[in-house]
Amino acid sequence: MTSNILKFIYKNKILEIKNPDTNETILNYVRTKLKKTGTKEGCAEGGCGACSVVIGELEENNIKYKAINSCISFLPSLEGKQLILVEDLINNGELHPVQKAMVNYHGSQCGFCTPGFVMSLFAMYKNYSSYKEEVIKDSIQGNLCRCTGYRPIVEAAKSLNKDKKRDFFAKDKKNTLKLLKKIKNRSIKIIDNNKKYFAPKFVNELNKILRSEPNSKLISGGTDVSLIVTKELKDLNSLIYLNSIDELNYIKENNKFIEVGASTPLIKFESFIKKYFPDFSEVLKRYGSVQIRNVCTIAGNIATASPIGDTLPLLLALDSQIIVKGQNKTQILPINGFFTNYRKTKLKKGQFIHSIRIPFLKQNIFKAYKISKRIDDDISSVCASFNIEINKDKIKKIKIAYGGMSNTPKRAFNCEKVLVNSNLSYKTISKAKKLLEKDFKPITDTRATQKYRMEVAKNLLEKCFLEVKQKKNIRING
Numbered sequence: 002m003t004s005n006i007l008k009f010i011y012k013n014k015i016l017e018i019k020n021p022d023t024n025e026t027i028l029n030y031v032r033t034k035l036k037k038t039g040t041k042e043g044c045a046e047g048g049c050g051a052c053s054v055v056i057g058e059l060e061e062n063n064i065k066y067k068a069i070n071s072c073i074s075f076l077p078s079l080e081g082k083q084l085i086l087v088e089d090l091i092n093n094g095e096l097h098p099v100q101k102a103m104v105n106y107h108g109s110q111c112g113f114c115t116p117g118f119v120m121s122l123f124a125m126y127k128n129y130s131s132y133k134e135e136v137i138k139d140s141i142q143g144n145l146c147r148c149t150g151y152r153p154i155v156e157a158a159k160s161l162n163k164d165k166k167r168d169f170f171a172k173d174k175k176n177t178l179k180l181l182k183k184i185k186n187r188s189i190k191i192i193d194n195n196k197k198y199f200a201p202k203f204v205n206e207l208n209k210i211l212r213s214e215p216n217s218k219l220i221s222g223g224t225d226v227s228l229i230v231t232k233e234l235k236d237l238n239s240l241i242y243l244n245s246i247d248e249l250n251y252i253k254e255n256n257k258f259i260e261v262g263a264s265t266p267l268i269k270f271e272s273f274i275k276k277y278f279p280d281f282s283e284v285l286k287r288y289g290s291v292q293i294r295n296v297c298t299i300a301g302n303i304a305t306a307s308p309i310g311d312t313l314p315l316l317l318a319l320d321s322q323i324i325v326k327g328q329n330k331t332q333i334l335p336i337n338g339f340f341t342n343y344r345k346t347k348l349k350k351g352q353f354i355h356s357i358r359i360p361f362l363k364q365n366i367f368k369a370y371k372i373s374k375r376i377d378d379d380i381s382s383v384c385a386s387f388n389i390e391i392n393k394d395k396i397k398k399i400k401i402a403y404g405g406m407s408n409t410p411k412r413a414f415n416c417e418k419v420l421v422n423s424n425l426s427y428k429t430i431s432k433a434k435k436l437l438e439k440d441f442k443p444i445t446d447t448r449a450t451q452k453y454r455m456e457v458a459k460n461l462l463e464k465c466f467l468e469v470k471q472k473k474n475i476r477i478n479g
């Protein structure tokens with residue numbers, strides 16, 4: 002069934018909006034239409050967390066609660082979901098345990114950031130059964146506070162371990178599940194005020210829409226696309242939303258590769274990949290914030306072709322493949338060569354990324370490092386990744402890739418060449434470091450200078466080999 006009416010759950014009721022403005026953010030909608038002004042706007046670009054709201058999504062027979070940045074999420078992405086705002090946590094005049102903890106532990110001064118913190122902690126409260134320091138810090142990594150300082154907020158979160166965990170959302174769960182089931186599986190098509198928006202439920206539908214609307218902009222998590230509206234103040238006249246296609250939300254594996262569907266949220270992949278490539282997971286832990294990773298995708302990261310896209314050097318070193326569909330054909334393209342120029346890829350009009358294949362490397366050593374000014378919620382100055390096959394102290398095969406060093410993420414072919422068939426002597430590593438100057442001509446920008454980037458790239462290469470030689474990790478950050 003295709004509909005032009007958006008349906009979502011708010012306060013135990015199904016809300017319907019006919020032909021909503023497809024470029025309106027959830028933040029704008031809740032503040033100006035629902036007149037709920039607890040949710041704040043700070044940066045309007047996903048960086049401060051003041052606008053955090055929680056979305057309830059049907060997952061099998063359960064509800065998954067996700068904190069998201071409402072300032073960079075378009076209203077129609079609420080289709081089929083439950084919307085929870087900071088005002089909704091109060092029940093019959095009684096504060097939610099998370100709110101009580103923030104009061105009791107003095108987690109707020111000016112209070113501007115507080116609704117966002119409360120919502121991030123509420124999502125944590127609902128999704129975990131105990132709240133260790135690591136879980137707490139991850140949960141609030143996308144929330145900035147300028148005046149309270151984080152200690153009282155972390156203390157407030159820790160105190161929730163003593164709570165009985167049956168809030169009124171738990172009591173209402175049966176009813177919410179019933180409502181979520183009632184509105185699932187609806188495809189959306191909105192054509193109004195010269196703007197078009199499509200949210201297909203199946204790949205077949207997507208193919209059809211792409212044939213008739215080849216100039217539409219694809220949108221998955223929207224953490225990149227939405228900024229065209231919120232920061233560049235432009236309109237997006239035709240959008241095709243991919244994250245409602247459940248067929249593309251999967252991770253599967255066989256003995257040769259892992260395959261990740263295009264609409265799989267990064268946060269899901271982050272926990273999956275830990276057991277195979279822990280360094281991949283470590284980089285993802287520092288990718289944006291939980292709010293960003295709850296919605297963004299690897300496919301979106303690849304399609305941006307950003308020189309500082311964090312998954313890209315890792316996927317390059319792992320020799321991944323991109324499965325591209327559309328225009329009545331399927332192509333399996335190596336990621337090496339996929340990025341053709343600054344923010345340009347081999348993707349053509351009418352095509353979309355269906356999935357990404359990452360080969361299994363049972364014998365290899367895989368390492369990845371992200372260097373940024375801040376640990377959390379910051380974009381890389383340099384990101385490096387190494388995939389090494391060693392036999393008796395000799396390098397048999399090696400793939401090295403860097404982000405932040407060129408106009409696209411790129412392999413370091415000259416550096417690789419000198420390392421193949423060499424042993425791990427300091428002389429070889431010194432030569433390889435020098436060859437990075439042949440591979441890359443980085444630029445100076447607000448994030449880092451050319452000199453800094455090159456120095457860091459060389460140091461990361463050395464760090465990698467010291468770790469391989471010493472068979473242990475050397476920590477630089479934190």
Ligand SMILES: Cc1cc2nc3c(=O)[nH]c(=O)nc-3n(C[C@H](O)[C@H](O)[C@H](O)COP(=O)(O)OP(=O)(O)OC[C@H]3O[C@@H](n4cnc5c(N)ncnc54)[C@H](O)[C@@H]3O)c2cc1C
Pocket residue numbers: 046047048073218219220221222223224225226227243263287288289290293296297298299300301302303304305309310311312348352353354355378379380381
């Ligand atoms: C606050 C903040 C922090 C961030 N931190 C990081 C970070 O640490 N590291 C990092 O690398 N990036 C970061 N980003 C950038 C962004 O989140 C990533 O690039 C993300 O992976 C994009 O995924 P998405 O699903 O949100 O893409 P979208 O915004 O939906 O789309 C991005 C691009 O990909 C295209 N696209 C999306 N899906 C497909 C598909 N299936 N097939 C073809 N084209 C497609 C879109 O048309 C668009 O051009 C950050 C962004 C924000 C706002």
Ligand code: FES
Pocket residue numbers: 041042043044045046047048049050051052053070071072073
């Ligand atoms: S307003 Fe800053 S993250 Fe949304």
Ligand code: FES
Pocket residue numbers: 108109110111112113114115145146147148149
């Ligand atoms: S209490 Fe003022 S910004 Fe956090």
